[in-house]
Amino acid sequence: MAIPAVARVVEAHALVYRRTWRGSVISTFFSPVLYLLAMGIGLGSLVDDGAGVANLGGLSYLAFLAPGLLVATAMQTGAGDGSWPVMAGIKWTKTYHATLATPVGVRDLVIGHLGWVAVRLTFVSVVFVAIMAAFGAVESWAGAWAVVPALLTGLAFSAATTAYAAYLDNDTGLSTLFRFGIVPMFLFSGTFFPISQLPDWLEPLANVVPLWHGVELARSLALGISTTWPPYVHVGYLLAWIVGGTLVAFHTFNRKLRQ
Amino acid sequence: MSLVEARSLTKKFGDLTAVDAIDFDVAPGESFGFLGPNGAGKTSAMRMIGAVSPITDGSLRVLGMNPAVDGPEIRMRLGVVPQDDTLDTELSVAENLLIYGRYFDLPRPVIRERITELLDFAQLSERRDDKVEPLSGGMKRRLTIARALINQPELLILDEPTTGLDPQARHVLWDRLYRLKQQGVTLIITTHYMDEAEQLCDRLVIMDKGKIVAEGSPRRLIEEHSTREVLEMRFPVGVQEAILDRLDGLAKRTEVLPDRVLLYTDNGDEAAAEATARGLRPESVVVRRSTLEDVFLRLTGRTLVD
Numbered sequence: 001m002a003i004p005a006v007a008r009v010v011e012a013h014a015l016v017y018r019r020t021w022r023g024s025v026i027s028t029f030f031s032p033v034l035y036l037l038a039m040g041i042g043l044g045s046l047v048d049d050g051a052g053v054a055n056l057g058g059l060s061y062l063a064f065l066a067p068g069l070l071v072a073t074a075m076q077t078g079a080g081d082g083s084w085p086v087m088a089g090i091k092w093t094k095t096y097h098a099t100l101a102t103p104v105g106v107r108d109l110v111i112g113h114l115g116w117v118a119v120r121l122t123f124v125s126v127v128f129v130a131i132m133a134a135f136g137a138v139e140s141w142a143g144a145w146a147v148v149p150a151l152l153t154g155l156a157f158s159a160a161t162t163a164y165a166a167y168l169d170n171d172t173g174l175s176t177l178f179r180f181g182i183v184p185m186f187l188f189s190g191t192f193f194p195i196s197q198l199p200d201w202l203e204p205l206a207n208v209v210p211l212w213h214g215v216e217l218a219r220s221l222a223l224g225i226s227t228t229w230p231p232y233v234h235v236g237y238l239l240a241w242i243v244g245g246t247l248v249a250f251h252t253f254n255r256k257l258r259q
Numbered sequence: 260m261s262l263v264e265a266r267s268l269t270k271k272f273g274d275l276t277a278v279d280a281i282d283f284d285v286a287p288g289e290s291f292g293f294l295g296p297n298g299a300g301k302t303s304a305m306r307m308i309g310a311v312s313p314i315t316d317g318s319l320r321v322l323g324m325n326p327a328v329d330g331p332e333i334r335m336r337l338g339v340v341p342q343d344d345t346l347d348t349e350l351s352v353a354e355n356l357l358i359y360g361r362y363f364d365l366p367r368p369v370i371r372e373r374i375t376e377l378l379d380f381a382q383l384s385e386r387r388d389d390k391v392e393p394l395s396g397g398m399k400r401r402l403t404i405a406r407a408l409i410n411q412p413e414l415l416i417l418d419e420p421t422t423g424l425d426p427q428a429r430h431v432l433w434d435r436l437y438r439l440k441q442q443g444v445t446l447i448i449t450t451h452y453m454d455e456a457e458q459l460c461d462r463l464v465i466m467d468k469g470k471i472v473a474e475g476s477p478r479r480l481i482e483e484h485s486t487r488e489v490l491e492m493r494f495p496v497g498v499q500e501a502i503l504d505r506l507d508g509l510a511k512r513t514e515v516l517p518d519r520v521l522l523y524t525d526n527g528d529e530a531a532a533e534a535t536a537r538g539l540r541p542e543s544v545v546v547r548r549s550t551l552e553d554v555f556l557r558l559t560g561r562t563l564v565d
Contacts, residue, residue, distance in 0.1 A: 003364060005331075012358045019349055094345040098406075100311055101339035102362035103331040258311060259272065 005104045009112020010119070012099075017116075028124050032073065032131045039192070040065050040135065055194070059223065066137035067218035068191035070128045071150045075211050077124050078154030079182050081117045082161030083174045090166060090256050100257055110249045114159060114242075121154035122147065132222070139224050146218040152238040153214030157182075159245025166252035190215045213237050260323065262287050262414050262445055263308055267317035270303045277303040279469035280317060287413075290436075290446035292463030294456045294551060296563050299466040301449035302342065305418050308447065309339050322413065335363065338412035342419045344399045346406070348392040352383055355391060356406055363410040373409055380435065381405040397428030401435065408439075415439065416447040421455060433458050451563050453551035465551070467559045477551055484557045485549035486511055488527035492534065492541035493519045505537055514556055523553070 003011075044061030047053075056064045089096035099109055125147040132138050138146075165174060188198065189211040195203055206212050213234040220227045227234060263285040270278040278300040285291045293301040306312035307319060310326035310333040319326055321333050346355050353374050360370035378384045381401040386394065391402065400420065407415060420436070421429040436459055440446055450456050456463050457477045465473045465480070473480055490510065494502065499520065506513055509530050510522035524530045527546030534541070555563050 005362075005364075008361050008364060011361055015354065015358050015361075016347065016350065019351075019354070093348060094341075094343050095347050097341060097343075098345040098359070099362060101309060101334060101337070101341070101407075102359065102410075103335045103364070104362050105331060258313070 005108035006112045006115060009099070009104060009108055010115045013113070013116035014119070017120075024120075028127050029131070032069070032128045035069055036062065036066060036131065036135050036137070039069070040137065055197070057225070062135065062137050063139075063223060064219070065192065066132045066135065067146050067222040068215045070125060070132065070146055070222075071153050071214040071218045072186050072189075072191045072211060073128055074121050074125055074150035074154035074214070075157045076182065076186065077121055078117055078156070078158035079161045079178070081120060082158035083165050083177070084171065086113070086162050086165035087168065087171050087174065090253075091170075096253075096257055106253045106258060107250055110162065110246060110253055113162065114155060114246065117158045118151060118155060121151045121158075125150040125154075138222055142224070143222040145221040149214045149217035149221065149234075149238070152217075152235065152242070153210055156210040156214075156238045156241035156245065159242050159249060161245075163245050163249035163252050166249060166256050185209050185211050210238055210241050260287070261285060261320075262322055263291075263447070264320040265304075265308075265317065266319075268304070268307065268314060268319050269316035270300070270307060270312070271315045276469050278307070281464075281466075281469075281471045283464055283471065283474070285414075285445065285447060287445055288443050289461045290440050290448065290459055292456045292460035293447070293449040293466055294451070294453065294460075294463050294555070294563075295449075295466035296451050296561070298468075299451075300469040301451075301466055302418055304466075305416055305447070305449055309337060309416055310334050335410065336413050338407035338410065338415040340400075340403050340407045340415070340417040340420060342422065344403045346391045346399060346402060349390070351388050351390055352378065352394075352402055353387045355402065356409055359406045360409045365410065370409065373411075377405040377408055380408075380438075382431070382435075395428070397424050397431060400424060400428070400432060404432075404435065412444070414445045414447065418449050419451070420448060421450075421452065429455075453555070453563060456551055463551075465555055465558060467555075467561075472558045473554065480551060480554050481549045484554040486523040487525045487549060488523075489547055489549055489553060490522040490524060490527040490530045490534075491519055491543075491545040491547065492522070492531075492539070493543045494541050502539055505539060506534075509533055509537075512557075516562070521553070521556075523549070 040062035044065065047061040052061055096109060100106065129138065129144050129147055161177065164177065168174065189206050189209045195206040195212060198206060216227045217231060217234050219225065261284040265281060265283050267280040267282065268278060269276065269280050293304060295301050303312065307314050307326065308321055310321060310330040313327060322336055324333050326333055347358065356374045356377065357370055360373065378387055381404060383398060383402060383405065386398065391399065394402065421432055424432065436446065448459055460477060462476050464471045473484065475483065503515065506520065506522065510524040512523040514521040522530055531544050531546060552563055
């Protein structure tokens with residue numbers, strides 16, 4: 001039975017991962033534990049003793065932080081997998097060129113790549129939610145649904161960075177993206193504190209960042225509270241980034257690999 | 260029926276015309292070459308044949324199909340050896356072949372069988388489970404060829420297969436390609452080495468600046484465009500310019516290169532003796548047979564490898 005080309009690309013990623021999984025699996029487990037310990041419990045005890053509880057709507061800092069961190073981790077995973085590996089496939093090891101000499105086409109390659117990122121994001125997010133539960137930062141089993149906005153957010157960033165990495169001629173643009181894009185978003189999109197704490201002129205900027213939408217959804221699902229905007233707006237916004245990023249990636253991949 | 264049929268095939272990148280309205284046919288079982296210097300348009304032609312790069316103008320049929328419409332079907336039956344090895348260096352030798360086989364949707368048991376055969380063919384059986392990274396250039400090249408054969412292609416296209424390899428590795432590779440040719444695999448090869456073209460190609464086109472300047476078997480091209488022998492003379496620095504007028508009538512044709520003078524004649528020894536009789540004292544004298552390099556020089560006024 002013939003398997004669609006997209007699935008064969010995902011399978012190839014899985015075969016490569018079989019060789020390289022150790023480092024990434026270890027950090028998948030350790031980084032949530034370290035962050036939740038340091039920020040959630042360490043810093044959290046200060047916040048909870050002060051005026052924090054009132055500003056967070058009665059939540060403990062750990063409970064507030066954990067869903068945000070979940071989605072922010074998904075963002076970093078998605079953006080990371082969409083950056084250097086894509087540049088390597090096009091420019092360094094050039095394995096994408098080899099793939100495209102087979103029946104696999106550009107669209108299969110892009111969608112298969114994002115499909116594999118989705119597999120990774122699911123794994124990373126499920127592990128993260130399990131660790132959140134171990135820390136007592138999830139209200140009920142229903143909190144596990146927070147994996148979905150994490151996946152959507154990770155894919156939104158991965159699609160966009162994939163398109164961007166294929167557009168670039170060298171990797172200095174990627175370092176810039178992380179330094180001046182991903183890191184500020186990580187810090188100021190409602191992960192560590194509500195965006196209402198931002199200066200008024202900055203708040204609309206946070207509304208544009210996909211991470212904020214994902215954090216809103218995840219926090220709502222993990223804690224059973226309502227989102228700032230209607231949930232379908234948040235979901236729609238993330239989906240728009242995924243679809244838009246994928247379409248732009250088709251274009252930038254074609255320009256680099258099919259000329 | 261031709262496996263590849265190109266008519267006025269053209270490729271443009273903006274204002275640059277990389278391939279300029281070329282015509283050629285490749286017959287089943289033959290080994291066909293594109294010979295030309297870097298930038299002649301060989302790689303662009305190969306990428307169009309490989310159904311990865313769209314044609315700008317003219318027409319192209321590969322395996323009887325249209326690359327613009329039937330890209331995946333064509334690529335299913337092609338083997339491609341690109342100029343860069345494009346191997347996954349983090350994976351083992353066998354894993355590289357496995358992944359590639361899966362792109363062609365071959366069942367794993369079939370791939371496993373072929374990996375054993377192909378690694379034997381590529382003389383890499385002992386390196387089966389080693390990582391690709393530390394392999395030598397020649398080994399990586401042979402692995403790339405083995406990978407291109409995983410789908411048992413009817414047509415194998417090789418872009419500069421031995422560029423960057425040492426002489427010994429080149430001969431091993433030529434031997435492998437010769438075996439493929441004997442098995443009936445159709446080969447299309449680009450090269451800027453005239454010895455490679457002479458060794459491997461039944462028929463070739465000489466390309467320069469996007470155009471085909473000559474076409475035929477290596478032997479016929481040499482017969483048509485050059486003499487049987489060539490007398491090469493090297494003079495001390497500064498002397499060459501001074502003696503040029505004393506070469507008149509020594510040979511059918513004279514080519515003056517920056518570092519030596521080439522005299523085209525059917526009898527090199529006779530011409531050398533005559534030069535000595537005229538009082539010429541070159542630093543070195545070589546009489547050799549004409550090669551495709553001479554054909555290229557004749558047709559374009561330039562050497563193949565600068």
